[in-house]
Amino acid sequence: MNLDLRQADLAHVFHPQTDLARHAEVGPFLIERAQGVWVWDAEGRRYLDAMAGLWCVGLGYSEPRLVEAARRQLERLPFCQSFGGRAHAPAIRLAERLAALAPPGLTRVFFASSGSEANDTAIKLAWYLWNARGAPQRKRILARRRSYHGVTVASGSLTGLPLLHGGFDLPQPFVHHLTAPHAAQQAAPGESEEAFAARLVRELEEAIATLGADTIAAFVAEPVIGAGGVIVPPAGYFPAVQEVLRRHGILFVVDEVITGFWRTGPVWGAEAFGIEPDLLVCAKQLTSGYQPLSAVLVREDLYREIATESGRRGSFAHGFTWSGHPVACAVGLEALNLYAERDIARHVARIAPEFQRRLRQAGEHPRVREARGLGLLGGLEMREPADAARLEAAARARGLIVRAVGGDTVALCPPLVIEGAELDALFDRLTLALGDLG
Ligand SMILES: Cc1ncc(COP(=O)(O)O)c(C=O)c1O
The missing domain is CATH 3.90.1150.10 (Aspartate Aminotransferase, domain 1)
Structure with missing residues (x-):
């Protein structure tokens, strides 16, 4: 059996994020090459x-330098795990480069392969930290409606889009969603940008008061909401949010999966909005999409708390087969070289x-x-x-x-x-x- 591509797709491929009933009628949009x-x-x-x-x-597509970086790494060391302290140059050098690019204080880099895995990791880091601090009741995560943080059980719960929840028993109850900073739909008639931002911040304060600050581990946000509708927050929103979170000791996880690497102008969306992240999640443009790679950037002092706790428990028992995959990291390094050179x-x-x-x-x-x-x-x-x-x-x-x-x-x-x-x-x-x- 050797069906033509279109027939084989219809017979065997289970497409992600697709209306599968309609797909059976219209068939695939088959892409062949790119430049x-x-x-x-x-x-x-x-x-x-x-x-x-x-x-x-x-x-852009078909960048020979990225192709060559992958080929060289595939020939030299196509796989090496990072568990148990194993290490290789591409992951070490990429972590070093990311720490140099990161917002102040974020010195430690945890690698995964997708944005969803990186956001799941950020949630687990927040829980691990609060457990280590003797505050195991800090389990809630605040997120916003219309945000997109991924599709796994945990990151899909952070996501604030009903289409992504329906049929999947999401969101899980540890997530509390706040109003999206979406002036076109959420601002009252005649409400100024400043007044709208202030109202959103009041909502955050009220949610913290109702739920109890001592039940909340972290707040997660994209600087500009991407897949939820390209939503740019009103002026003053993030600095005021940051102040509230600091006052209540709530960790600020910034999801830069789309906004990272100069997408909004500066290297990070956090920089565009004056956010000082505790944890920063990035992926996508890190390898220009040529390899699956994501990273969680972690503040040095938080890392030290986690390291101490891992010593007590006998291991930091989280990580993936592909954490710090050498080919993905080699391509990531070359992408960072190209962003700089160009x-x-x-x-x-x-x-x-x-x-x-x-x-x-x-x-x-x-x-x-x-x-x-x-x-x-x-x-x-x-x-x-x-x-x-x-x-x-x-x-x-x-x-x-x-x-x-x-x-x-x-x-x-x-x-x-x-x-x-x-x-x-x-x-x-x-x-x-x-x-x-x-
Ligand atoms: C802001 C943001 N976070 C997380 C994700 C999830 O990434 P992935 O699809 O690699 O799991 C996405 C995907 O588009 C995203 O846009």
Whole structure:
């Protein structure tokens, strides 16, 4: 039996995050190859990938330096575990580089393979810490509605999207969700940005008072909510949240799986919003998507508490087969070399204002309720939620890949290396697609 690819997909592939009933009717969207910001489908049609794959291919497709880094590592040492103190150069050097890039005080790096695993790890670290401190009742985790933190039982519980919970018995009761900092839908008519932020912070204070600060382990947030609808928080929100968390001794876990590595302008979204994380979770652009790799960056003093507790227990008994996989780490190191050599920070600073200007221009279309974004991350929230999926389909027919997210928003997250003419192609195609909605 050797079915053609389309038939074999329909017969055997169980697709993630897919309407499987519809998939059986429409079949796969088969991608064959990619170069730079472009991908080609099996019929040879070319698309500008304005989603950088899945928010990850920051350096663009088919980058020979990343391919070569993987090949070299595969030949030299294709696998080495990190359990029991085993070590190898790629993980050591990458941890060193991440610590140098990290916000102040975050010196320790725990590797995993996905954003979900890294967020699960962050939850377990928070619980482990509070148990070690003799406060085992601190189990609750605060998160926000519309956030996306992953799909495992724990990280999927942090996620604040009902579509991701339904049918899976999520969220688990240790998570308490707060209002999303989503002015377009949550601010009262005439409420200023400052007043909206202050109301959200009051809600946080009230939740802590009701639940009891001594039952709460951590607060988890994306600096800009990505897959929940590209939601940029109001000015003043994060500094005020941080102050409340500090006052109550609640750990601040910053999920930078999308926002890390210059996506919003600075290296971290935390920097863009003046957040000082206790734990920082990153993935995706860490390897430009070429290898599955995530990391939890941990404050030195917290690490020391954990290390002492692990000595008492006989082990820090958490970790994955692929924690610090040498090929993934070698590719991550080379990606960081390329971000530096190509001065991606300066490139993003130069091109992001034009991206945001064109995004807001597209947002003037009557079917769009609001255009918003930061850096090279953007979203168009549609007046009619169903228009988000329609716009995704219309864009694809015009040779542009965008993604409907959060039920009402179309996300744009092009490779960071996108150049001016490609930006023109992106927005020309988006404008045509908006026109196709009628
Ligand atoms: C902010 C954020 N956190 C966590 C995740 C989960 O990552 P993964 O799909 O690698 O488990 C994602 C995935 O898109 C994400 O956007």
